[in-house]
Amino acid sequence: MIDKKQLEQEIISWRHDIHQHPEAAFEEERTAKIVAEKLRSWGYEVEEHVGKTGVVGVLKNGDGPVIGLRADMDCNKIIELNTFEYASQTEQRMHACGHDGHTATLLGAAKLIADEKAFKGTVVLVFQPAEEPGWGADAMIKDGVMERFGIQEMYGQHNFNYFPKGTMNIAVGPCMAAEDDFIIQIHGLGGHASGPHKTKDPIVIGAEVVTALQTIVSRNVDPLRPAVVSCTEFITDGAPNAIPSNVTIKGDCRSYDPKVSELIEARMRKVVASICEMNDATWEVEYSREFIATINDESCANWAAKAAEKVYGKENVILGCDPIMGSEDFAKYQQFVPGCYCFTGNVDEAHDKPNHHACYDYNDGILLSGAEWFAELVKIRMA
Numbered sequence: 001m002i003d004k005k006q007l008e009q010e011i012i013s014w015r016h017d018i019h020q021h022p023e024a025a026f027e028e029e030r031t032a033k034i035v036a037e038k039l040r041s042w043g044y045e046v047e048e049h050v051g052k053t054g055v056v057g058v059l060k061n062g063d064g065p066v067i068g069l070r071a072d073m074d075c076n077k078i079i080e081l082n083t084f085e086y087a088s089q090t091e092q093r094m095h096a097c098g099h100d101g102h103t104a105t106l107l108g109a110a111k112l113i114a115d116e117k118a119f120k121g122t123v124v125l126v127f128q129p130a131e132e133p134g135w136g137a138d139a140m141i142k143d144g145v146m147e148r149f150g151i152q153e154m155y156g157q158h159n160f161n162y163f164p165k166g167t168m169n170i171a172v173g174p175c176m177a178a179e180d181d182f183i184i185q186i187h188g189l190g191g192h193a194s195g196p197h198k199t200k201d202p203i204v205i206g207a208e209v210v211t212a213l214q215t216i217v218s219r220n221v222d223p224l225r226p227a228v229v230s231c232t233e234f235i236t237d238g239a240p241n242a243i244p245s246n247v248t249i250k251g252d253c254r255s256y257d258p259k260v261s262e263l264i265e266a267r268m269r270k271v272v273a274s275i276c277e278m279n280d281a282t283w284e285v286e287y288s289r290e291f292i293a294t295i296n297d298e299s300c301a302n303w304a305a306k307a308a309e310k311v312y313g314k315e316n317v318i319l320g321c322d323p324i325m326g327s328e329d330f331a332k333y334q335q336f337v338p339g340c341y342c343f344t345g346n347v348d349e350a351h352d353k354p355n356h357h358a359c360y361d362y363n364d365g366i367l368l369s370g371a372e373w374f375a376e377l378v379k380i381r382m383a
Contacts, residue, residue, distance in 0.1 A: 011371060022095045038110070053129040072128050076094055108371030157341070159362060
């Protein structure tokens, strides 16, 4: 039997090492090598370079279901402001979302599962690259990860600063939102700041557009259907004494229903066209769908909750928690098989920074319980 205290220290050391050497989307060569070496040492069959830099570990123990467990490995392109000894050593790379913790957690689970072998069937560990831009799951799927390994169900977990340490939170049905990105180009006529009457000011036109876009959710989308429209960048080619000729507005939209996404795009194009035409400006709208919605299967959610109750205690497990408007490419696997994506609480007094903050740090105190949850899930689902 594995000494849990010793295992916890190992998982922490793995996490700190990965945190210190972060790798962004499809750069995860070092992380993937560490993962592959450890999995092989515990008896897993390992395939590397699945979806470019992904790693898959397979452990078979008799006949039974084939269950996939997934962790993401990539970091953010953020300059870390933490000063602890394991802070990032790579310029403009930081594990600001906790994928270092996710990878270390699934490695800890892999060691537990291999040691106990308390299951019948096949466990497939999917260490995925490039979750942040939403490319990694697609890359692994295109490389045949679902068919090659015969995965029948998929499970994963993500730390969130919305929830306190020591809790597991599981949505049933809608879990994380779809993400659509947009770029609006407005072309007016620039000129001297002292003579606005001689221009077609795209800043004023763009300001009208930004304000009008806020009516899409408040006045066009059914209030019972969640949606968000956010303008996040406003870029001009002007100067302090010059009215610009061009404005670029960028942002993103979140929803769960594809029909809502279609409505948002249609209304956005109508709003931009109407305001620009009224002001005698020209325009373009680029609208792209980056992430689909993550929808948890009810049966898989129930299995996840049963395992969580064993690890966290029933009082610390919320089955049917509110969904989150963030996005996740875990949803791509759920297009092929049932699955469940769970939220682990990260927050205590020392860990209050949100995901993607330059001073964020994964809570080492949730690593072992996360690994135990994966192992317990395998045990009860594959009994």
